[in-house]
Amino acid sequence: MTACAIEDEAAEAAGTGETAEPESDEPDGAEKAPEPAGDSAEPAESSGELPEPLGPAPGETVLPALVLTATPRPTLTLTADGAYAARLTAGRDAATGTETARYAERWTLDGPEPYAVPLPLDQPEEAGSQVLPLADGRVLIRRRVADHHTFSLLYPTGPGTGEHPLGAVGCAELTLLPPSPDGFSAYALSTGAYSTGLWRVAGGASGPEHLTDLPGRCSGGVWLDRAGRLLALDREPAGGGPVKAVAVDLGRDAEMTPLLQIAPDSNDRLLLADPDSGLLLIRSDAPGHDRLGWGVLGSCLPVRFPECLRLPDAAVTPFAVQPGQMLMPESCAVALRIDGAAGTWAGVWRPSGRRLHQLAAPEGWLAGSGSWSRDGVLGLPYANGDTACAVAYLTAPSDLEQSAGAAPAGCAESGMQPSAAVTPPPVCRPVPLGQAPLMGRTASD
Known part of the structure; x- marks a missing residue:
């Protein structure tokens, strides 16, 4: 999986040395900024594709695309299978409209209609707490208490909320990793000056369990398989240096091996991975500045950086990949969060399409959250003044559909069943991704 080459999709026939004119990603039509999520007056059923901005005029100077050095966290976290989700929210005073106490x-999301279950306790939750849904419907919550981080499992018990304390971890900073694909385990990172502690905070024998100390400062977190064994992290050496993605094998005592290296001095982060197809979404500054690229796990092809994913005035972050596309990574539909001056909206892209489709998100979209069905239907969860819990279903644009009838026409709003009241790049010698070892090598400082 180690990649030591990059390729811009504006070039033809890799290895020939000839550079062709870039393929245009610009559609016809007037320039128009999309409506920001949460402020749109359009109903959720409106899923019309928005015109993409026109490119610069000849000779016009364009600043580099806006990029995010850290992936923005969604306000709603989904389980790996998309069956459950959890968030911290707050009630509102009916008279004043101001927020009241926070609760989990x-x-x-896996039934005929989505519905929300509030899990309030006697005391309100702090804004810095984190929640993580599990496959059995319980919700893990991390709270900061003085110099400790406590963990509990919350679950509905008739009219109230049950709480099962798991224990605490004493450290300055600790962050939950994305939900494990196994559905019952939860992991966290505690970052120190020279190493990063890896913890299993749920799903172990008893309470939080310290698994290992990884050298360097680790962040991110992407699962590479369906079993919850292979975890990718972005690692910065303790003495400083470029950030590189590494793989941690939880089945081999958290053995850490190199995963991604596009150029020796480049910062190469893994943002998203699909275990079915092997599609990898990568952010790297190997082309000279931060770019969003893609590669394939086990492929001999270099990492590619599509021009259509480089917007001059917005940051683009992938958050969901269409599952079930075995051995067809280029056909996977990818959902993207787009942050710009106009707000936040959604995008859809497929490697084979080479075009970014910008779509209006439903009002109240919980930005950065959503999941694909195997048939290519994108579900975007949202909550607004009229709906406390719902999902808008977006049909992929026509050039992304693989077969007729693969997705319903238009964008349908789900119903609601509330449980409470409404609230030109450099080139280096290619090293195939498939030659990266997942065992037998250890990443050193």
Whole structure:
């Protein structure tokens, strides 16, 4: 999986040395900024594709694309299978409209209609707490208490909320990793000056369990398989240096091996991975500045950086990949969060399409959250003044559909069943991704 080459999709026939004119990603039509999520007056059913901005005029100077050095966290976290979700939310005073106490909330998304279950306790939750849904419907919550981080499992018990304390971890900073694909385990990172502690905070024998100390400062967190064994992290050496993605094998005592290296001095982060197809979404500054690229796990092809994913005035972050596309990574539909001056909206892209489709998100979209069905339907969870829990379903644009009838036409709003009241790049010698070892090598400082 180690990649030591990059390729811009504006070039033809890799290895020939000839550079062709870049393929245009610009559609016809007037320039128009999309409506920001949460402020749109359009109903959720409106899923019309928005015109993409026109390119610069000949000779016009364009600043580099806006980029995010850290992936923005969604306000709603989904389980790996998309069946449940959880978030911290707050009630509102009916008279004044101001926010009241914060509490955890679980969403059930695998039934005929989505619905939310509030999980309030006697004391309100702090804004810095984190919640993580599990496959059995319980919600893990991390709270900061003085110099400790405590963990509990929350679950509905009739009219109230049950709480099962798991224990605490004493450290300055600790962050939950994305939900494990196994559905019952939860992991966290505690970052120190020279190493990063890896913890299993749920799903172990008893309470939080310290698994290992990884050399350097690790962040991110992407699962590479369906079993919850292979975890990718972005690692910065303790003495400083470029950030490189590494793989941690939880089945081999958290053995850490190199995963991604596009150029020796480049910062190469893994943002998203699909275990079915092997599609990898990568952010790297190997082309000279931060770019969003893609590669394939086990492929001999270099990492590619599509021009269509480089917007001059917005940051683009992938958050969901269409599953079930075995051995067809270029056909996977990728959902992207787009942050710009106009707000936040959604995008859809497929490697084979070479075009970014910018779409209006439903009002109240919980930005950066959503999941694909195997048939290519994108579900975007949202909550607004009229709906406390719902999902808008977006049909992929026509050039992304693989077969007729693969997705329903238009964008349908789900119903609601509330449980409470409404609230030109450099080139280096290619090293195939498939030659990267997942075992037998250890990443050193």
